[in-house]
Amino acid sequence: MTHRPHSPSLVTRVTHWVGALSMIVMIGSGWQIYNASPLLPFIFPAWATLGGWLGGGIAWHFAAMWSLMGSGAIYLLHGVASGRLRRDLRPRAAYLLLRDLGLAARLRLTHAPGTYNAIQRLLYSGVLGVVILAVATGLSIWKPVQLAFLAWAFGGYDIARRLHFALMCLIVGFLIVHVCLALIVPSTLFGMVFGRRVLVIDEDKPS
Numbered sequence: 405m406t407h408r409p410h411s412p413s414l415v416t417r418v419t420h421w422v423g424a425l426s427m428i429v430m431i432g433s434g435w436q437i438y439n440a441s442p443l444l445p446f447i448f449p450a451w452a453t454l455g456g457w458l459g460g461g462i463a464w465h466f467a468a469m470w471s472l473m474g475s476g477a478i479y480l481l482h483g484v485a486s487g488r489l490r491r492d493l494r495p496r497a498a499y500l501l502l503r504d505l506g507l508a509a510r511l512r513l514t515h516a517p518g519t520y521n522a523i524q525r526l527l528y529s530g531v532l533g534v535v536i537l538a539v540a541t542g543l544s545i546w547k548p549v550q551l552a553f554l555a556w557a558f559g560g561y562d563i564a565r566r567l568h569f570a571l572m573c574l575i576v577g578f579l580i581v582h583v584c585l586a587l588i589v590p591s592t593l594f595g596m597v598f599g600r601r602v603l604v605i606d607e608d609k610p611s
Contacts, residue, residue, distance in 0.1 A: 413486065417596055419479035426472035427535075427575065429454060429464055434572060436461030443569055466546075473539060480532075493529045496522035531578045534571055541568040 412420075432454030439447040440458040455461030483489035495501075501522040507513040508523060520528065544554035544564045558564035 412596055413482070413488075415478065415482045416488065419475040419482070420596060422475040423472055423479065426468040426475065427579070429468035430472065431572065431576060433461045433464035433468065437465060438569070443566060469539065469542065472535075476535065492520050493525055493532075495525050495529055501526060527578065527581070531575065534574050534578070538568060538571040538575065541565075541571060 432452065435448040436453035436455040437458060439453060440461070453461065455464045480489070483493070504513055504522040513521065513523070540554060541558055541564045544551055544558055545561055545568060548555045548561045548564075555561055555564055558567055
């Protein structure tokens with residue numbers, strides 16, 4: 405078992421942080437928009453919202469949406485061109501996922517910075533799909549007439565709005581888990597900030 409330096413590319417790091425900041429702004433402003441017309445019998449506390457009122461929340465929400473879409477498009481294009489999506493985020497076989505779930509349940513799942521186990525691959529690739537759907541449902545309820553085909557695809561305005569809220573909940577859940585794991589394994593956070601970390605390589609494993 406040896407180690408060699410492994411650095412996330414500058415494009416990966418910049419788009420990661422721009423996307424993360426955009427998503428946080430979208431969540432806070434989205435909660436402000438939600439409070440103006442709640443779907444459920446509760447509202448979010450004012451300190452957790454962004455915008456101050458409905459119009460302010462909408463302005464922040466769509467400003468962050470464009471930055472999220474731009475950084476996300478660059479991230480995906482770079483990931484495809486560099487092979488990172490295929491190498492690091494492609495889901496593993498079902499038996500490997502079951503194995504890693506079993507190890508995680510017994511608190512025996514190890515992590516090597518620069519590599520992704522089957523659970524991480526599933527979560528990271530899955531959240532990309534969730535974000536894309538969140539943007540699509542958001543566009544469908546923003547312009548239900550001009551983008552009627554999107555609203556129709558999601559079952560109409562009311563259903564699209566509920567889907568948008570549910571997808572937001574999944575994203576918030578992912579962010580909580582992601583931040584907790586980064587704090588537990590701080591070397592991953594260091595690498596994403598400074599671009600330097602150690603990749604563990606098993607020389608006995610055939611390539």
